[in-house]
Amino acid sequence: MPTLPPDVVARLTAALDLVDADLAARHPGDTGARQPVHTCYLPADQMVPDVVPAWGARASALLATYGADPATLAAATGGDPRPQVAAAVHAHTRRALAVEPIQDLRVDLEDGYGLRPDDVEDADAVRAAEALRAASAAGALPARYGLRPKSLDPLVRVRGLRSLDLFLTALVGDDSPPPGLVVTLPKVSDPRHLRVFADVLGELERRLGLDPIGLEVQVETPAAVLALPELVRSGLDLGPGRLVGLHVGTYDYSAALGITAAHQASDHPAVEFATTMMQLAAAGTGVDVADGSSNLLPVDGDERPGASGDDVRRAWHRHAELVRRAWHRGLYQGWDLHPGQLVSRHATVAGCLLAGLDEALTRLADHAAARQSGAVADEPATGRALAGHVLRALDAGLLDDPRLAAAGLDRATVTRLGGRRKSNTTTPAGQASLDKPNSGSSLH
Template identity: 45%
Template sequence: MESLAPGLDRLVGGLTSELDARLADADAALARHYPGERAGRQPVHTVYVPADRFHAGLVAEHGAASLRAVDAHEDRLLALVDGDADLVARVRDKLAREPVEDLRIDLEDGYGTRPDAEEDADVRRAADELRAALDTGSAAPFSGIRFKGFEAPTRSRGVRTLALFVSRLVEDGPLPDTFVVTLPKVTAVEQVEALVHAAGRLESGLGLADGALRFEIQVETPQSILGPDGGALVARMVHASAGRCTGLHYGTYDYSAACGIAAAHQSLEHPVADHAKAVMQAAAAGTGVRLSDGSTNVLPVGGPDEVAAAWATHLRLVRRSLARGYYQGWDLHPAQLPTRFAATFGFYRDGLAAAASRLRSYVERRDSGVLDEPATARALADFLLRGVDCGALSAEEVGAGTGLAADRLAGLAHRAVEGRA
């Protein structure tokens, strides 16, 4: 660094000290509110299953059912991916090896309202089944429950289910690090604060570590996007979570219906959905809170034509979400898994060569047709790591394309290497 004239050097030094003092509170607030991306792998989807249908072998069952769908309609799947047999082979391998990345045991809308004794019994049984799956290694890498929300009519039932499930789950083993709970129907920041309070009380009562209970906020009400004062309440919810919030999940149909959208037009790609998800994206940026798109209720069942049409819709919507920075979504049926992974793997494999080349040019400071900024280099590295995380890309081909070791790639993506699964 070039030295300054003595008088100017003293002026700059003094001014820097003054600005450091002046901006100390703002610097601390920025670091506190926007700590950066969360370390570790993000699942590409969350599979929802009603609690009364969940059992320890469900992941393997879903994998087998999804492979049967591919067997029955492989010609249609091949046509949808432009005849890419290698991609279909990769999807088959994923379905046989890890068909479900994140599983949510549902005790809310997908389960319905039932007598307390029946829900209590299903909660206990589902917790026991999840513990069995965890103990035998047959559980999904990520898991959790969705309980009824903290609105007045469902609050008591929601709290009871949450406490009963967690207490039962930890009777015979630890709470998994990748376990989260989902808070639905959020209409007020105070409901998020209430869940923070409840989580702390449960941790204390069950002997869990502080902060062990983490949660996702399901954004399915207009009130969670726009408050009565015109502010984006979802941003306040993130910062009211005391660091416990790991994700914002968009609820396609509740949100669309609440906005008055006719059933025939409710979709992940409706303008009201795009608006809500753009607000969620801005609210979560830099906080370490991840985003998940919602579901499509068009299921690939019936004859070959019906399956192919539903697969085409699902494939297109998943690719659309990925292109918009929503790297996770919901799946509701085993036959949606082939197109979930076909779309996801295709997205990363199609982008591999260009992303690796651009990142290599950036790191080596080579002339190329694109002048990338540091923030774009971070996005390129993150894209490649996400591809490796889900199995679309291998670490070897990413390393060969970029010329970068894993730790260097993770550093460019602002990720902690040891946090990746």
């Protein structure tokens, strides 16, 4: 018989009820939404209704010219050269560029757009929103899209909020915006920036009849990195589903630390420290963390006189190197700035997911059946990691139900073991929406 009666244990642990509730609220776990593998940034004046198929077509043309066969693409991206793997990666890349080249699109009115006369930015903000509506009507809008306005820095604050207002007003039109809308707030340096911006969004939502819009914070100042725990807490306090992502700003952050241009990159130790802190602050909250971009663009002679296929392959190799390193560190999303980067992005993602997939399926099936095989005894936390690998392969269409069943698994089991609150994985032919966030319906 135990020494302590149940009522004594209950009395001594009663103070933990509030702790349990607080932890459950702040660390709800995976939302179940499919995280995009990238966010593509496009200056507002370049936004046109067919931008997604146009980027896909340009990327496909570069692939056909400079990575026409599996071996060539594998060499250009530093991928697995084994014929079977290289063929699977090449096939996935071609399919992704044809079916879903862009998973997340961000209209940029900040650094990628610059400072322009007020009447010009006004017009570009409205035209970009109208182009997004037209893209949605044509079925050519990504599952997630949105705007990066200027920051709350005093010099551009009024300008940025005016553009946000114009963009959202035009996007709503006579009915409601397309689903999947998010807004990215750049150069956050203090949690109060986030709270004030959320207040502005809330007022616009009230006046325009919008459901809460998902908000991403761009972490690109030393002050933001130092304040990450409070930033995330403040974001979660704004309400369920308001804060949806933390994105590192590689170059602004590097420059703020005095790192020279030649060494500014997402794999610099200083930037990796920032992204590790972002992962730590966001762990278990359901807030996504995204890596930065590569500024070495795969342009050929059609875009820049004198550029060559070697320049394209060199840019692919560097981009793939950064994407692969990010995936190994648990960063499954990054920025893409050029159609050619879609090739190295989708090829590298496929290579990362195919690596070890067979072993992951076997180990996960053994874990699900509570049996051990070989020399590895997987704990529940490892089971979640294995399930995460399998779920991302399902998301990408690199794994289907028959192969899952052959391994002794099913989607419901993998979803449960992976900690997702619901299953929304499909193959690319019927790709599930990236339903976090989603204006026009309730947020998760």
